[in-house]
Amino acid sequence: xxxxxxxxxxxxxxxxxxxxxxxxxxxxxxxxxxxxxxxxxxxxxxxxxxxxxxxxxxxxxxxxxxxxxxxxxxxxxxxxxxxxxxxxxxxxxxxxxxxxxxxxxxxxxxxxxxxxxxxxxxxxxxxxxxxxxxxxxxxxxxxxxxxxxxxxxxxxxxxxxxxxxxxxxxxxxxxxxxxxxxxxxxxxxxxxxxxxxxxxxxxxxxxxxxxxxxxxxxxxxxxxxxxxxxxxxxxxxxxxxxxxxxxxxxxxxxxxxxxxxxxxxxx
Amino acid sequence: xxxxxxxxxxxxxxxxxxxxxxxxxxxxxxxxxxxxxxxxxxxxxxxxxxxxxxxxxxxxxxxxxxxxxxxxxxxxxxxxxxxxxxxxxxxxxxxxxxxxxxxxxxxxxxxxxxxxxxxxxxxxxxxxxxxxxxxxxxxxxxxxxxxxxxxxxxxxxxxxxxxxxxxxxxxxxxxxxxxxxxxxxxxxxxxxxxxxxxxxxxxxxxxxxxxxxxxxxxxxxxxxxxxxxxxxxxxxxxxxxxxxxxxxxxxxxxxxxxxxxxxxxxxxxxxxxxxxxxxxxxxxxxxxxxxxxxxxxxxxxxxxxxxxxxxxxxxxxxxxxxxxxxxxxxxxxxxxxxxxxxxxxxxxxxxxxxxxxxxxxxxxxxxxxxxxxxxxxxxxxxxxxxxxxxxxxxxxxxxxxxxxxxxxxxxxxxxxxxxxxxxxxxxxxxxxxxxxxxxxxxxxxxxxxxxxxxxxxxxxxxxxxxxxxxxxxxxxxxxxxxxxxxxxxxxxxxxxxxxxxxxxxxxxxxxxxxxxxxxxxxxxxxxxxxxxxxxxxxxxxxxxxxxxxxxxxxxxxxxxxxxxxxxxxxxxxxxxxx
Numbered sequence: 036x037x038x039x040x041x042x043x044x045x046x047x048x049x050x051x052x053x054x055x056x057x058x059x060x061x062x063x064x065x066x067x068x069x070x071x072x073x074x075x076x077x078x079x080x081x082x083x084x085x086x087x088x089x090x091x092x093x094x095x096x097x098x099x100x101x102x103x104x105x106x107x108x109x110x111x112x113x114x115x116x117x118x119x120x121x122x123x124x125x126x127x128x129x130x131x132x133x134x135x136x137x138x139x140x141x142x143x144x145x146x147x148x149x150x151x152x153x154x155x156x157x158x159x160x161x162x163x164x165x166x167x168x169x170x171x172x173x174x175x176x177x178x179x180x181x182x183x184x185x186x187x188x189x190x191x192x193x194x195x196x197x198x199x200x201x202x203x204x205x206x207x208x209x210x211x212x213x214x215x216x217x218x219x220x221x222x223x224x225x226x227x228x229x230x231x232x233x234x235x236x237x238x239x240x241x242x243x244x245x246x247x248x249x250x251x252x253x254x255x256x257x258x259x260x261x262x263x264x265x266x267x268x269x270x271x272x273x274x275x276x277x278x279x280x281x282x283x284x285x286x287x288x289x290x291x292x293x294x295x296x297x298x299x300x301x302x
Numbered sequence: 303x304x305x306x307x308x309x310x311x312x313x314x315x316x317x318x319x320x321x322x323x324x325x326x327x328x329x330x331x332x333x334x335x336x337x338x339x340x341x342x343x344x345x346x347x348x349x350x351x352x353x354x355x356x357x358x359x360x361x362x363x364x365x366x367x368x369x370x371x372x373x374x375x376x377x378x379x380x381x382x383x384x385x386x387x388x389x390x391x392x393x394x395x396x397x398x399x400x401x402x403x404x405x406x407x408x409x410x411x412x413x414x415x416x417x418x419x420x421x422x423x424x425x426x427x428x429x430x431x432x433x434x435x436x437x438x439x440x441x442x443x444x445x446x447x448x449x450x451x452x453x454x455x456x457x458x459x460x461x462x463x464x465x466x467x468x469x470x471x472x473x474x475x476x477x478x479x480x481x482x483x484x485x486x487x488x489x490x491x492x493x494x495x496x497x498x499x500x501x502x503x504x505x506x507x508x509x510x511x512x513x514x515x516x517x518x519x520x521x522x523x524x525x526x527x528x529x530x531x532x533x534x535x536x537x538x539x540x541x542x543x544x545x546x547x548x549x550x551x552x553x554x555x556x557x558x559x560x561x562x563x564x565x566x567x568x569x570x571x572x573x574x575x576x577x578x579x580x581x582x583x584x585x586x587x588x589x590x591x592x593x594x595x596x597x598x599x600x601x602x603x604x605x606x607x608x609x610x611x612x613x614x615x616x617x618x619x620x621x622x623x624x625x626x627x628x629x630x631x632x633x634x635x636x637x638x639x640x641x642x643x644x645x646x647x648x649x650x651x652x653x654x655x656x657x658x659x660x661x662x663x664x665x666x667x668x669x670x671x672x673x674x675x676x677x678x679x680x681x682x683x684x685x686x687x688x689x690x691x692x693x694x695x696x697x698x699x700x701x702x703x704x705x706x707x708x709x710x711x712x713x714x715x716x717x718x719x720x721x722x723x724x725x726x727x728x729x730x731x732x733x734x735x736x737x738x739x740x741x742x743x744x745x746x747x748x749x750x751x752x753x754x755x756x757x758x759x760x761x762x763x764x765x766x767x768x769x770x771x772x773x774x775x776x777x778x779x780x781x782x783x784x785x786x787x788x789x790x791x792x793x794x795x796x797x798x799x800x801x802x803x804x805x806x807x808x809x810x811x812x813x814x815x816x817x818x819x820x821x822x823x824x825x826x827x828x829x830x831x832x833x834x835x836x837x838x839x840x841x842x843x844x845x846x847x848x849x850x851x852x853x854x855x856x857x858x859x860x861x862x863x864x865x866x867x868x869x870x871x872x873x874x875x876x877x878x879x880x
Contacts, residue, residue, distance in 0.1 A: 070376075089398075089399055092515070127344045127399075130344065130347045131344070131399070134341070134342075134347070134462070138460045138461065138462070138465070139460070141460050142460035145460065172324075179815065179816065180815060181814050181815050181816065207745040207746075208745055210745075212742065212743060212744060212745050212747060212818070213745075213776075214728050214730060214747065214774050214775070214776040214816060214818075215330070215728060215776065216328070216748065217745060220324035220326065220330065221323065221324050229385075229386040229779070229780070230779060231779050232779035232780055233779075253779065254777075254779040254780070254815070255776070255777075255779070255815045255816065256815070278472070282356070282472055286356070
């Protein structure tokens with residue numbers, strides 16, 4: 036039998052053909068490395084484990100730990116650490132090198148500041164988000180739950196008529212002492228609630244300005260409230276939120292820059 | 303050329319001239335956290351923390367934050383949000399991990415031989431000038447040392463330190479929220495902790511922080527700060543806050559026998575404050591055989607250094623000489639000997655979070671601050687989220703006129719600050735001879751306090767009469783009630799330091815919303831140096847691990863830590879120097 040007619044040869048040829056065809060048709064295997072692995076490989080390709088001071092110090096320390104009696108200098112031990120591949124196994128060095136790649140991507144993003152149209156478009160898209168809550172500045176007369184016990188409500192009601200016609204400055208002595216004082220800074224409902232608790236915050240926001248309202252209750256007792264000034268809730272103007280918008284856009288650009296870099300590196 | 307310089311000089315004056323609308327000359331309490339780690343700290347990043355300084359500041363202001371562990375798509379398995387935002391915060395990452403290649407100072411790096419680098423090596427100030435004018439001209443081109451396309455510099459342009467400094471600048475919101483540029487100097491001598499946080503007053507900071515690699519002793523750190531900051535003539539100012547003396551195995555407050563007055567003054571000039579409590583335990587006072595102050599049995603770690611945690615055969619019991627009270631006593635003892643007090647320390651607390659979560663102090667929701675707890679790379683840890691003897695940490699409170707860097711930094715400097723173990727109780731203290739006895743009944747506690755005395759952190763003025771101390775406390779509106787106020791007195795008698803704890807209000811088992819007392823020291827002796835600070839206690843409430851044990855059905859009876867915690871506040875002392 037001639038060799039050319041041998042079935043084994045046909046089998047092998049056909050097999051080789053199929054294999055080649057399959058290889059040509061199949062897409063390239065996707066890069067299955069995680070984002071961190073891609074960044075680490077690139078950092079190592081750039082030799083950052085050799086130039087980065089933190090990586091160097093750490094590797095020298097590790098090599099010293101492995102060879103406590105070695106009299107060679109740090110440089111020689113560093114060489115030993117690289118030979119042993121300690122830069123791949125040490126978690127701190129790995130994190131550091133990955134972080135370096137991220138910062139590099141970020142600095143690319145930062146090199147190009149978001150322009151005016153981009154800022155305005157971002158603002159217009161979610162203008163409702165930039166809203167300042169209503170704030171109120173109050174004086175108050177406080178009656179202590181501790182000091183008055185079961186008489187608190189009676190005393191609080193009795194205080195109302197005594198406050199009639201009195202300015203806040205003239206009313207301070209009518210209540211019990213309060214460590215935060217009788218005049219509070221300008222605060223939102225949430226800020227007031229965080230400081231004083233109870234329903235006082237909601238009452239203060241609802242109270243009319245320039246006269247006494249009450250009694251409202253905090254975590255500490257009862258209060259009569261005098262609203263000095265009310266600052267209604269308002270939508271912030273573009274100029275007021277420009278710095279925050281710029282920061283937010285830069286954050287997004289940085290994320291995008293890392294994605295782009297990783298995409299490039301994955302090919 | 304002249305205009306920017308004139309503006310730079312004038313700007314602080316212009317800003318200082320514009321007070322916040324709610325500025326209060328009698329000052330108000332602002333709550334903050336001056337000890338925060340993010341992913342720029344290796345012990346945070348190796349256990350999976352991804353939070354960076356900008357996100358940490360946003361968390362402090364009330365935004366929700368995703369926490370580790372993260373799933374494969376990078377989604378966090380936990381989130382955390384402060385119910386009450388903070389007034390101020392400082393990100394304090396470990397400087398030892400912030401080091402950068404200095405192109406001009408590292409032979410062999412591209413750019414080392416550029417003309418500007420040569421200039422920098424022989425005449426640094428001149429090159430600084432050239433580099434800065436070059437950058438401020440904004441031509442967009444990069445100097446020779448950056449290579450033809452600028453790539454050498456671009457690679458070093460965005461460093462962790464730069465990112466920390468910029469994040470603080472971005473987060474600072476005058477009158478609304480204050481941030482500080484800061485870092486941690488992480489020195490330890492064979493596992494014995496000498497750690498300190500460096501807090502800068504403004505954006506003028508050294509080009510690189512001085513880390514343990516550059517300065518291996520506290521004295522060397524102060525010298526670096528003096529040279530590169532406080533005496534650099536640039537407007538830079540900084541203070542240094544030691545922490546975790548409880549983990550120093552006797553080292554933190556060790557002084558040389560021949561300490562000079564000059565050395566004592568340098569120490570207290572740079573270190574006006576100490577962190578009395580945080581995630582890794584309480585450092586106020588010592589509890590052990592023979593100790594009398596039972597309330598010192600509080601968040602005490604079972605060992606005296608980290609070598610004890612990891613190598614049990616090196617474990618030592620907590621030491622009295624590692625407490626802030628001991629340091630305060632040594633301070634006045636040295637004052638009596640050499641005429642200067644090396645430990646004139648005001649007291650604050652903070653978290654030392656390693657999750658980038660400033661102010662996360664709720665016992666009910668302790669996520670485990672992680673740095674020294676069990677790492678949890680990809681799934682929620684089983685059991686407790688932290689070592690049982692750790693805790694959520696505390697807060698720093700500053701009595702400041704307004705919420706600005708200048709105002710808060712001045713409060714830190716003059717020690718008008720206190721620490722809490724987490725709750726937002728308000729505590730005010732004055733000491734003086736002219737304080738009225740009826741101060742607690744008067745509506746003008748603060749005004750009369752300043753008029754007749756000095757606030758916490760201050761010095762009693764000269765005079766022979768016995769001083770009075772007025773302490774007023776208001777409970778956290780969302781916390782537990784107050785149980786009592788104590789005054790801790792330290793003094794030097796016949797050359798020996800002495801201490802006494804006095805209940806100045808009767809212990810109230812049911813607790814009170816507010817407590818106040820004017821107390822006159824009956825044993826005052828004008829010839830003895832002394833200090834007094836207040837300790838305010840809440841009634842007992844469940845400790846963080848009790849909440850976890852209940853929620854997850856764990857048997858926590860094996861833990862030696864008590865199920866309840868006596869939350870508290872510690873003020874800075876008032877001092878008397880004969």
